[in-house]
């Protein structure tokens with residue numbers, strides 16, 4: 001499809017006979033925000049696993065970018081370098097290392113062992129780290145070990161690392177979990193800002209959060225798209241109410 | 248750049264200063280260069296200990312920093328020893344052969360000399376032909392190159408195969424152990440070309456320097472070992488100090504996450520594994536001329552396990568911890584197993600340390616792992632007051648209004 005950044009078509013994957021993703025198709029444009037909702041076990045995380053190369057689908061295609069290259073079969077690192085960044089459901093930062101080190105590791109730069117070995121932080125990289133730290137509210141804590149942060153702060157640090165990679169597509173799995181209302185609002189702002197220049201896919205259970213994102217919503221159920229459209233549109237859908245909202 | 252590096256890592260400077268002091272001190276009391284308070288054999292023991300400290304630094308890089316519990320680094324150490332040992336043995340034997348043939352009425356042809364050397368070296372394994380692996384034994388340059396290149400190449404090939412198929416954790420350890428075992432069993436065979444279980448001997452004699460007494464040679468080797476340890480330590484500290492160190496520690500703690508940042512985890516592991524194998528080779532090449540003999544038993548998997556024990560007891564993930572562990576445990580092992588430690592008479596039973604030491608060592612390993620995972624090096628945190636409160640964030644946001652734990656788990 002022309003003008004799309006990511007095109008997932010006809011993807012299926014089974015775990016021990018259980019179909020976690022069932023003939024799923026999904027596209028997203030280059031500067032678009034999309035929310036994915038759906039009940040537990042709908043396959044939202046598995047969808048991200050497939051796009052980022054962690055899980056290999058049994059069937060289907062995942063096409064990326066202007067040249068429509070197929071991401072299936074590429075390893076995780078290669079896909080990340082192509083410009084797909086991912087935030088995990090549970091915050092995963094390097095707890096043993098400082099916030100500075102975490103961010104610096106993520107800042108877009110050469111990733112090979114030898115360039116990294118001789119790398120010395122350039123002024124612009126340091127500036128970028130400080131800018132990101134300010135954005136995620138950790139500016140005065142750069143030298144702190146990230147393991148000491150609260151859950152919400154770890155979530156932010158991970159979002160900061162994601163932005164540092166300067167990906168063209170951000171896959172964000174439940175960013176607001178463990179955050180206060182104020183923190184969630186700030187998270188919304190960061191994501192909306194990011195979506196101005198790149199594609200952002202957000203998985204979230206919190207409906208108020210999704211509403212604030214103010215974007216197109218895709219409802220997944222049993223590994224396939226159940227409904228798609230504005231939040232009001234999908235929440236009015238009887239099937240969606242039955243499988244998800246009516247719980 | 249260098250200044251800021253040392254500045255950011257004061258422990259490196261302290262370590263280098265202590266190492267220099269130690270070397271000067273030993274030199275001052277040695278028989279070769281000083282007042283002769285210390286026996287030559289003890290100087291050799293200390294020199295060997297420095298080599299063990301160097302291989303422990305390598306082990307700490309690969310295990311403590313990168314999380315690969317390699318049980319093969321003593322094999323690389325041994326290979327380094329064999330590579331230098333071949334030249335030492337060849338050249339020394341040639342010296343002896345040439346002297347004895349010089350008395351013959353007809354001057355020997357070069358081929359006769361080579362045959363005679365072969366006879367001398369391989370007589371014990373019932374052969375006299377030079378195997379292929381000895382092709383370059385007459386060239387010091389090539390054998391020195393092999394000290395680094397052979398362990399490096401073996402590590403590169405092995406690592407490439409293992410890391411590429413994403414073997415990790417205990418499976419990788421078993422694989423490295425299998426490699427070590429295979430290598431040592433191979434070397435045990437007489438037709439391996441390296442004199443089977445006899446190994447290489449007489450390595451303490453430097454060819455062409457027969458007139459120099461061992462008391463002098465031992466101090467030379469002490470200096471060389473100290474220099475190698477200093478440089479190896481500096482290199483290791485530099486490698487782990489910057490972003491490379493960040494990535495490597497990231498791999499240890501969560502390699503999947505590192506991948507999603509776009510780093511090719513396998514290449515990083517391969518670089519570390521190969522680099523440390525080469526360091527181990529150098530350490531071995533300095534160790535065995537001081538030991539005088541190398542045989543395949545030195546390469547047996549148990550040696551690599553000891554190496555892991557040293558690093559664990561010293562404190563992994565910090566370079567000086569590895570040095571402390573290697574020095575402390577290997578010296579005290581020598582003391583206990585060398586019969587110097589007095590037996591303890593309990594009345595009903597006499598504890599002979601030669602028999603009991605291994606059990607004590609094993610027990611301390613278990614205790615350290617369980618109760619002091621930071622090892623001896625962890626004590627420095629107390630002294631330097633670097634110990635931070637063991638704070639880590641609440642598992643989920645502390646404030647009211649945040650989602651509860653059960654909502655955030657998958």
Ligand SMILES: Nc1ncnc2c1ncn2[C@@H]1O[C@H](COP(=O)(O)OP(=O)(O)OP(=O)(O)O)[C@@H](O)[C@H]1O
Pocket residue numbers: 015016020038039040041042043044045046047089656657
């Ligand atoms: N590696 C795996 N092996 C076996 N089953 C798996 C694996 N990964 C996911 N599954 C199963 O696939 C289904 C979809 O899981 P997934 O994690 O994608 O759901 P989700 O939509 O992210 O749910 P949640 O909202 O709880 O995060 C679940 O039933 C899960 O148990």
Ligand SMILES: [Mg+2]
Pocket residue numbers: 044045046089173657
């Ligand atoms: Mg999920």
